[in-house]
Amino acid sequence: MSNSFPWLHWGNPEIFPNQPESKNPNENLEQRLTQSNRPLRIKLGIDPTGTDIHLGHSILFRKLRSFQDAGHTAVVIIGDFTARIGDPTGKSEVRRQLTEEQVAANAETYLKQVRPILDFDTPGRLEVRYNSEWLSKLDLPKTLALLATMTVGQMLAKEGFAERYKQGTAIYLHEFLYPLMQGYDSVAVQADVELGGTDQKFNLAVGRDLQKHFGQTPQFGLLMPILIGTDGVQKMSKSLGNYVGLSEDALSMYSKLEKTPDTLILQYFELLTDLSLDQLPEGARDRQKLLALEIASQYHGREKALEAQKAASELVQGGTSKTDVVPEFSLGSAQFPAKVFYLVSASGLCKTSSDARRQIQGGAVRLDGNKIEQVDLIFESPDDLIGKVLQLGKNKFVRFVP
């Protein structure tokens, strides 16, 4: 690997095709970067099905930013068409079809969340496209032509399909269309490079095939590692609950990252921060703190992050930090007299009041650092609570306000 483009290689992405010795700009991305006389078009697709982006996604956007900073054009594709059709994984029940409004709202939220990462301001560095623009125009003849570019055998070679086929899980025909649609996106925006997680290799390759089919120069694929979640085991995902969302408040972001497992910490530094690995502090604990502080700073600014750090340590030690990084809960909507377990659930600390009861019984709930023993403890008026901090476990806090 050459050193001409250090920004290209952080995180150790898999690039394909990759022939380091080749001078051919179609076989060697560095050659393409060197020889091209125009900014390259770097495609990254997102599915506006949910509303939360987490640190796992942020890796791709960070890489995209690297390209932007090197003068290239980020082409972010919102998969609104795909999202409106249904479930591309076939994993569980069919995903609810999203309406146009929902998709638009989700897309909006996404862009807002990645704002701290991408360069939205420099002219020519960012292009946001919706794939309904071209996919909704595909009629049956064109769709058939797309389908005819691949064989069932090729499709079944794909990891996900292969497993499911072997296990006898249902695979619906239209699922075969997803890789093709994603590939067609590359054709539509004339991508030079497509970013994706390593699980996207198949789809990116399909994009290359389709581009060739349509007489374009095939894109490069650039695959970033999939981030392991905060549990240290499975990939970061919202449904597994092991994620850190980009829109989370500074305190919860800091708190989660401060317990990043030792096995993950170097990877997190490499993929999620700009810090150099050989300048990290020695102690494992210090590393966790630095990581948490660093990432919280990226999304909330240095000041908030430091505040979160301070508050986190105070709160955990049974203190009563009242800084404004502790999320507020307005008692205006609560009804008094109120029982504690009701407050624990109403404030969002627990999802249900039943759960709140259990947590209290399990000794997990504190008010201003004092453990609450009785489930049915009653508060007559908001005045008894305002300014106090309610705590669940070690990391979840809420500060009562009028």
Place this chain on the structure above:
RNA sequence: GGAUCGGUGCCCGAGUGGUUAAUGGGGGCGGACUGUAAAUCCGCUGGCUACGCCUACGUUGGUUCAAAUCCAACCCGGUCCA
């Protein structure tokens, strides 16, 4: 279209008429320990401002004092045949 097996709580998986909100495992959450980690041990794990009430075993009906368990139809998946 035919034959056959199956659909249980977040997931896997017991249970084949009655203390069954449903054994067990995983995951998750909490507690102890610790470095706010890992490992280990322990507890909890349907909902409800709650000594009670409500909703649950693919769906809808039926038999019964009583069903996740029996019957019927339907829906969905697997396998084999066409």
